[in-house]
Amino acid sequence: MLPSPVSDSHLPTTDHPKRRCTVAVTGLNAIDSPGPGVAVIRALREAAEFELRVIGLSYEALEPGIYLHDLVDKTYQLPYPSAGTQVLLERLREIHEREGLDVIIPNFDAELPNFARLVPRLEALGIRTFLPTLGQLEARDKLNLRAFGEEHGLLVPRQRPLHRADELAAAAEQLGYPLVVKGKFYDATVAHTLEQARQAFHQLSAKWGLPVIAQEFVPGHEINVAALGDGQGGTLSAVPMRKLYITDKGKAWAGITLEDETLLQLARRFVQGTRWRGGCELELMRAADGRLYVLEINPRFPAWIYLTAAAGQNQPAALLRLALGLPVEPWTTYAVGRMFIRYAWDLITDNHEFHQISALGEL
Amino acid sequence: MKLRKNIATSETGFIFNPATGDSFAANGLATEILQLLKQDRSPADIKTHLLNRYDVEPRQLEKDWDDLVAQLRDFQLLD
Numbered sequence: 001m002l003p004s005p006v007s008d009s010h011l012p013t014t015d016h017p018k019r020r021c022t023v024a025v026t027g028l029n030a031i032d033s034p035g036p037g038v039a040v041i042r043a044l045r046e047a048a049e050f051e052l053r054v055i056g057l058s059y060e061a062l063e064p065g066i067y068l069h070d071l072v073d074k075t076y077q078l079p080y081p082s083a084g085t086q087v088l089l090e091r092l093r094e095i096h097e098r099e100g101l102d103v104i105i106p107n108f109d110a111e112l113p114n115f116a117r118l119v120p121r122l123e124a125l126g127i128r129t130f131l132p133t134l135g136q137l138e139a140r141d142k143l144n145l146r147a148f149g150e151e152h153g154l155l156v157p158r159q160r161p162l163h164r165a166d167e168l169a170a171a172a173e174q175l176g177y178p179l180v181v182k183g184k185f186y187d188a189t190v191a192h193t194l195e196q197a198r199q200a201f202h203q204l205s206a207k208w209g210l211p212v213i214a215q216e217f218v219p220g221h222e223i224n225v226a227a228l229g230d231g232q233g234g235t236l237s238a239v240p241m242r243k244l245y246i247t248d249k250g251k252a253w254a255g256i257t258l259e260d261e262t263l264l265q266l267a268r269r270f271v272q273g274t275r276w277r278g279g280c281e282l283e284l285m286r287a288a289d290g291r292l293y294v295l296e297i298n299p300r301f302p303a304w305i306y307l308t309a310a311a312g313q314n315q316p317a318a319l320l321r322l323a324l325g326l327p328v329e330p331w332t333t334y335a336v337g338r339m340f341i342r343y344a345w346d347l348i349t350d351n352h353e354f355h356q357i358s359a360l361g362e363l
Numbered sequence: 364m365k366l367r368k369n370i371a372t373s374e375t376g377f378i379f380n381p382a383t384g385d386s387f388a389a390n391g392l393a394t395e396i397l398q399l400l401k402q403d404r405s406p407a408d409i410k411t412h413l414l415n416r417y418d419v420e421p422r423q424l425e426k427d428w429d430d431l432v433a434q435l436r437d438f439q440l441l442d
Contacts, residue, residue: 221383242384259369259381336381337371 011317016049022099023320024055027107027300028065028072033186033249034303034342036107038065040316041072043309047317055099057106061358067349074099077361081111088114089121096125103128103323105316107300109185112137130231130323132277132299139274140297142182142213152273154266154294157218157285161211165201169194171214180215183208188250190217218295220287222246223258226301226308227267228315229276230322236330237313238267241304244339252304252342257311259336266292279305279319304340311338364432365442366400374398380440387438392417393431 023044027035041054056075058066066075076095079087088111095101104127106115115122116134123129139148142159149156157180160171172179172194181200182188185208191197197214204212227238240263245254267282281302283295301316308315311334318328357363366372371379376394378387389397392413399409406428413424435441 244384256384258384336369337379 011047011049011314011321018051019049019324020051020053021102021320021324022053022055024057024095024099024101024104025072025107026057026059026078026105026111028056028058028063028068028075029060030064030068030303032247033251035063036301036303036305038068038071039303039306040105040107040301041065042306043314043316044320045071046309047314047320050317050320053099055095055101057095057104058357061354064347066357066363067347067353075357075363077357078111081108081114085114085117089118092118092122092127093125096127101127103130103320105129105319105323106131109299112299128323128325130278130319132280136274136276137299140280140299142184142296143211145294145297148297149294152269154270155291156294157216159213159215162201162214163211165198168197168201168214172197175214175216178217180217182213182215184211184213188215215295218285218287218293220285220293222252223263223284223286223292224252224255224302224304225263225267225282225284226279226305226315227271227276227282228279228318228322229271229274230328231275231277233272233275234330235268235271236318236322236328237308237315238264238271239308239311239313239315239334240264240267241307245341254339254341255304255307257307257334257336257338262292266294270297278322279315304342307338307340308334310340311335364400364406365403366397366435367440367442370440372397372401378440380438383439385438387440396431 025037025041027037029035030038044052053073056065056072057078058075059078059080065072078091106112113134116131116137119129119131143161146156146159158175162168162171177192179191179197180188181191181197181204183204187204189200191200201212222243223240225238225240228236230236240258240260241255242258243252243255247253270282279301281298285293285295287293305315313331313334321328353363369381376389378389396409410424410428414421
């Protein structure tokens with residue numbers, strides 16, 4: 001018999017009166033390279049203690065979450081992160097005046113620095129967050145990951161930042177082929193030749209800017225750990241998942257929860273070392289010799305975060321409690337062998353909805 | 364020879380290694396052997412059981428046993 005799912009006993013049940021709460025969530029792009037927002041909302045909706053109004057915050061008019069009315073009550077468009085913090089603050093203030101936001105859960109790497117800078121001003125408006133600090137964001141940044149690993153005793157593949165395409169040859173000579181060429185924020189390509197590496201460099205620099213990162217390729221099994229840090233060094237939750245099906249963009253399309261104390265220890269070491277505040281995802285590679293390499297540390301929940309709720313550790317609901325200043329006890333168990341299998345679904349809507357979000361910036 | 368403690372096996376022959384996430388399908392005989400291993404029966408004991416139950420030459424059984432053990436090791440299912 002496979003282990004049965006554990007109950008989510010750390011979060012209050014419906015015996016208590018429900019807390020009314022308005023939560024705004026970004027990352028509604030549930031596409032082939034998905035943002036985590038829809039999964040975060042799905043997990044939040046399962047938190048029995050809350051009566052939620054969920055406000056979606058979008059960047060593009062075709063983010064599917066905008067049209068998922070069972071999950072998202074109302075959506076507002078945000079300015080792109082490149083517009084800066086002041087423009088973002090103005091827009092959030094407008095939305096707050098209409099919706100009375102209690103909590104915002106941002107889910108994009110690129111927007112997190114702006115939100116982290118705005119934390120005191122959002123608090124002054126009465127909007128809570130539970131985010132990593134700017135220093136924490138900087139420390140685990142892809143560009144600093146190798147030094148970060150050395151400082152915290154984590155194994156990180158060798159890597160080099162690249163500002164020009166002609167630096168690729170030297171990087172390839174040092175790191176060998178295949179060579180992983182990674183964008184500053186997202187996306188990565190495994191290049192087997194210098195020509196492929198050059199092509200990847202130009203694509204990634206055009207999309208995400210410079211520098212591009214060249215990283216040593218480590219063969220093995222991809223494993224991710226979703227974790228939640230309390231900001232004091234404590235790990236409230238950690239759930240490891242092995243990717244069972246990987247898309248051509250490197251995203252997990254199916255995965256399964258694992259039982260492996262070394263993965264949990266690694267997550268705890270990271271959270272303790274950084275005093276991580278909020279959700280994060282450790283992207284790991286288990287090499288043939290069993291050694292665990294840290295490929296990336298994402299400073300927010302992953303798109304597969306709903307699996308943590310399905311396995312008995314509802315991390316988004318716990319983060320909501322933390323943002324509201326409510327206590328959360330650390331979890332110690334989760335269901336091993338819980339699987340997710342992502343699927344594509346054609347959502348039907350009318351074009352007036354598309355026109356409305358496009359023209360008015362809200363739906 | 365011991366099956367790893369946390370290996371999950373079902374009566375239908377499904378094997379799950381929770382440390383790696385790997386799943387395997389075993390045939391009827393392998394499923395029976397795995398169940399006996401889970402009961403902490405020794406290899407010698409299990410082989411005797413199989414010789415009594417099935418029409419098989421001891422030499423053939425030894426060969427098949429070695430193949431099975433090699434596979435179980437390869438799949439990281441043994442301690």
